[in-house]
Amino acid sequence: MELTTEFMKELKETLIERTMSFPLNRQFSPRLIKPDTWAILPYNPSPDTPSIHLVIGQEKALVIDPTDTPYDVRTYIRENITDKPLVVANTHSHGDHTYANYLFDDCTIYMSEKCQAALRRQRQNPGMRSRSRLLTHQSVNDGTVVRPGDVIDLGGRVLEVLGCEPCHDESSILFWDRTAGILFTGDEIDPGQCNLWNAPLEVFYDNIKNLIALRDGDPGFDMICAPHNGTPINAKALDYYKENCERVFSGIEGDVDKGSVSYLLNPFEPRGPETVEYRRFDPVTRRSMWMGTAINYNVDLLYRRQLDEPHRIAYTGPKQAEAAAKKDK
Numbered sequence: 001m002e003l004t005t006e007f008m009k010e011l012k013e014t015l016i017e018r019t020m021s022f023p024l025n026r027q028f029s030p031r032l033i034k035p036d037t038w039a040i041l042p043y044n045p046s047p048d049t050p051s052i053h054l055v056i057g058q059e060k061a062l063v064i065d066p067t068d069t070p071y072d073v074r075t076y077i078r079e080n081i082t083d084k085p086l087v088v089a090n091t092h093s094h095g096d097h098t099y100a101n102y103l104f105d106d107c108t109i110y111m112s113e114k115c116q117a118a119l120r121r122q123r124q125n126p127g128m129r130s131r132s133r134l135l136t137h138q139s140v141n142d143g144t145v146v147r148p149g150d151v152i153d154l155g156g157r158v159l160e161v162l163g164c165e166p167c168h169d170e171s172s173i174l175f176w177d178r179t180a181g182i183l184f185t186g187d188e189i190d191p192g193q194c195n196l197w198n199a200p201l202e203v204f205y206d207n208i209k210n211l212i213a214l215r216d217g218d219p220g221f222d223m224i225c226a227p228h229n230g231t232p233i234n235a236k237a238l239d240y241y242k243e244n245c246e247r248v249f250s251g252i253e254g255d256v257d258k259g260s261v262s263y264l265l266n267p268f269e270p271r272g273p274e275t276v277e278y279r280r281f282d283p284v285t286r287r288s289m290w291m292g293t294a295i296n297y298n299v300d301l302l303y304r305r306q307l308d309e310p311h312r313i314a315y316t317g318p319k320q321a322e323a324a325a326k327k328d329k
Ligand SMILES: [Zn+2]
Pocket: 092, 094, 168, 169, 187
């Protein structure tokens, strides 16, 4: 059996299309993860599909990252979970978190300034979407910019916007539910693997230490909701992320093979085999695993100071590597 990228893409879209013809309450797997707090997984054969989080206050409910589901998550929430007025927040601009914003165009959609700028660019360049024939909508909501320290008050439940020195994406912000003790991280934390690309490991390490200080404060948090690869996780995991970094700093090098169940060994991985092969064995990147945490980091960039020294660049695929090689010449 030949599992070509084209075949798997068609199979995936056919399965999703079939699901779209089922009643709405069969299209999602909802889980209560704390009182009035839901993780909602849209059906998708790909195991790295992001979950939508729903945080319900006394007056309003907050949808964190509507994701790229083609199903009507707004109607699903109203009919099955809450009919409170909705507001939305994006953790960062990536399409797999923001595509379904269009369902909430008449709501307030909180996002960082960089996220707003990135979504504006996407709107002006429709060629950037079309990853799937099922994703045909475009949000026209320009977003409401929030900054670190701002709060979102849902009535008796307050979330604070946190900044970080981003590793996953420059538009990232985090949301700290001070009332229920939950941290919503977007992709800055991913239980499958944190991809640091070309951010020094030290940056990630400092972020984790800041989050540990916050976790252990009053109020703190005891739960982390990261959209991909299994939400929620216990906030204790931050200690293991910290230890994972310290192991690398002490000289324990991670694995050259970055293969993981969640995305590189996923038969529904949308990237072509060449790109997957490149990402998996990119000579610059290592995968360090420790106590259920995994960090993919650039072996030349453990410390910030190394940015000023000669270092190799980790790329997402052979095309980028080729382009960089040309630029170097
Ligand atoms: Zn992302």
